[in-house]
Amino acid sequence: MGKRIGHRTVKFTNAPAIISFASAAGENEKKGPYGGYFDLTFDDGLWGEKTYELAERKMLTRVSQEALKKAGLTPADVSYMLAGDLLNQIISSGFAARALEIPFIGLYGACSTMAESVMLGAMLADGGYALNVLCATSSHFATAERQYRNPLELGTPRTPTAQNTVTGAGALVISAQKAGFPAVTFATAGRVIDLGINDVSDLGAAMAPAAAETIITHLEDTDRGADYYDYIITGDLGTFGSEMLLRMISGTGRDISANHRDCGVLIYGGDKKMGCGGSGCGCSAAMMCGYFLNEMKNGRINRMLFTATGALHSPTSMLQNETIPAIAHAVAIENGSVV
Amino acid sequence: MDIKKSIDDKTYKRQVKQKEPKSRLLKECAAAFLVGGLICVLGEALNDIGGCLKLDKQATDVFRSTALIFLGALFTGIGWYDVLGKFAGAGSIVPITGFANSVVSPALEYKWEGQVLGVGAKLFTIAGPVLVFGIISAVLVGLIYCIFG
Numbered sequence: 113m114g115k116r117i118g119h120r121t122v123k124f125t126n127a128p129a130i131i132s133f134a135s136a137a138g139e140n141e142k143k144g145p146y147g148g149y150f151d152l153t154f155d156d157g158l159w160g161e162k163t164y165e166l167a168e169r170k171m172l173t174r175v176s177q178e179a180l181k182k183a184g185l186t187p188a189d190v191s192y193m194l195a196g197d198l199l200n201q202i203i204s205s206g207f208a209a210r211a212l213e214i215p216f217i218g219l220y221g222a223c224s225t226m227a228e229s230v231m232l233g234a235m236l237a238d239g240g241y242a243l244n245v246l247c248a249t250s251s252h253f254a255t256a257e258r259q260y261r262n263p264l265e266l267g268t269p270r271t272p273t274a275q276n277t278v279t280g281a282g283a284l285v286i287s288a289q290k291a292g293f294p295a296v297t298f299a300t301a302g303r304v305i306d307l308g309i310n311d312v313s314d315l316g317a318a319m320a321p322a323a324a325e326t327i328i329t330h331l332e333d334t335d336r337g338a339d340y341y342d343y344i345i346t347g348d349l350g351t352f353g354s355e356m357l358l359r360m361i362s363g364t365g366r367d368i369s370a371n372h373r374d375c376g377v378l379i380y381g382g383d384k385k386m387g388c389g390g391s392g393c394g395c396s397a398a399m400m401c402g403y404f405l406n407e408m409k410n411g412r413i414n415r416m417l418f419t420a421t422g423a424l425h426s427p428t429s430m431l432q433n434e435t436i437p438a439i440a441h442a443v444a445i446e447n448g449s450v451v
Numbered sequence: 452m453d454i455k456k457s458i459d460d461k462t463y464k465r466q467v468k469q470k471e472p473k474s475r476l477l478k479e480c481a482a483a484f485l486v487g488g489l490i491c492v493l494g495e496a497l498n499d500i501g502g503c504l505k506l507d508k509q510a511t512d513v514f515r516s517t518a519l520i521f522l523g524a525l526f527t528g529i530g531w532y533d534v535l536g537k538f539a540g541a542g543s544i545v546p547i548t549g550f551a552n553s554v555v556s557p558a559l560e561y562k563w564e565g566q567v568l569g570v571g572a573k574l575f576t577i578a579g580p581v582l583v584f585g586i587i588s589a590v591l592v593g594l595i596y597c598i599f600g
Contacts, residue, residue, distance in 0.1 A: 119452075162563070163563045198495040223465050258560055262556070262577065263556035263557045263560035263577070264533065264556070264559075264560060265527050265528075265530060265532065265533045265550050265552070265555070265556035265558065265559055265560070266533060266536070266552060266553060266556040266557075266577060267527075267532045267533045267534075267535055267536015267537065267539075267543050267544065267549065267556075268533075268536055268537075268540075268544065269479075269536065269537050269538070269539075269540045270472055270537065271474065272472040272473060273472060274469070289566075305453075305454055307454075307458070307459075307460050307463040307464070308460035308461075308463070308464050309463075309464065309467065311499070314467070314471065317467045317471065320457070321454050321463065322454075324454055325452055325453070325454035328452040328454075332452055352470070352471055352472060355470065356466070356467065356470065359466070359470075360454070360457075360458065363457060364457055365554075384582075388472070
């Protein structure tokens with residue numbers, strides 16, 4: 113049984129299906145053009161909790177519970193929870209898993225976590241190692257700021273390439289062989305790519321090469337043209353990162369400009385106050401589990417390639433003058449294509 | 452596909468530098484000049500108030516600095532200073548009010564980690580280097596003054 117095709121792609125032969133999904137978002141995301149698509153929203157960063165970390169944990173727990181509820185499942189029905197976030201030791205995920213009591217596999221792929229978890233969840237379900245897999249991730253503006261940057265009240269301006277960490281979360285349930293749902297058909301795992309960008313305020317440019325490589329590798333491995341997909345979605349490249357991505361891809365003789373969408377660009381609708389757009393695990397997770405999967409469910413989108421990108425640096429590596437390594441994983445999600 | 456075969460680090464970095472959105476230098480300098488200038492005008496006004504209160508020069512200096520630090524801390528606490536800082540940049544970072552902001556903002560941020568290991572340990576995360584190098588420079592200048600003065 114050849115499940116591997118090309119260099120880095122796997123083909124799922126048992127059509128692991130995304131049977132439910134749920135999203136959460138904070139105040140700024142709710143005000144954006146996709147605000148109406150998020151299941152759970154809240155108006156202040158704390159969401160009734162004592163700290164921002166607790167609020168992020170609550171967001172991830174609640175969004176996971178919501179996805180299970182929509183699927184008519186209880187935590188006992190779930191074989192694995194695959195989750196990760198941006199905080200040190202992925203505490204939001206670990207503590208959420210403590211509450212959910214589902215066997216937990218913690219992931220760290222920075223902002224690529226949603227695609228990483230879907231890829232691994234589909235592998236587990238397709239291989240018959242899991243009945244239902246819960247994939248989830250979150251990010252929170254305030255927790256990310258205090259870990260990666262400065263105190264919230266410090267009065268420093270943003271550079272023009274900076275992006276805004278999204279307060280949001282997404283969770284979805286992958287199930288083996290369920291017809292009538294969008295299915296994960298292919299997954300292409302990314303390599304860590306670093307073209308020497310060392311500006312933490314320009315993560316879009318640091319991640320664009322990784323996205324380009326994964327997208328092109330996926331198209332080569334599957335022998336598909338870019339126009340096969342209704343949308344080729346990237347996670348959080350922002351406006352400038354997207355520009356660099358399209359430039360790099362057109363340099364290889366392909367063109368994805370017509371069907372490329374970036375969650376970071378979409379989520380705030382180009383609001384200048386948010387710099388080049390949104391970033392963070394929650395950016396692609398909330399857009400995927402809020403808007404895109406909903407559109408698939410309603411049949412308005414039938415084929416999409418979801419490529420979430422992550423920057424794998426840390427505050428310590430930046431202080432030690434390292435450049436920014438980046439990764440992108442791609443999963444193809446299609447309607448009505450049970451193989 | 453190997454992206455490194457189609458583009459090397461140097462070319463990519465050059466392209467990024469060329470294409471990236473640029474700071475609007477003139478507008479930002481004008482904002483910094485305006486806000487920084489206004490904070491200095493406020494300092495002058497406080498000097499005059501000190502004069503009206505019949506304070507001597509040394510007491511006026513202390514009154515002015517303390518009042519500015521208080522205002523910087525107050526506006527940080529009510530969440531206005533970061534908004535000002537996003538507009539004014541160096542105009543509100545460089546004056547003494549910016550120093551107050553750099554101490555009060557970590558105090559607010561790390562209160563959840565406790566008074567000792569949170570606020571106490573993190574209070575000078577931003578301002579610490581300024582103090583360290585400020586004190587070192589003062590000692591060096593003092594030594595030079597002592598030897599050659």
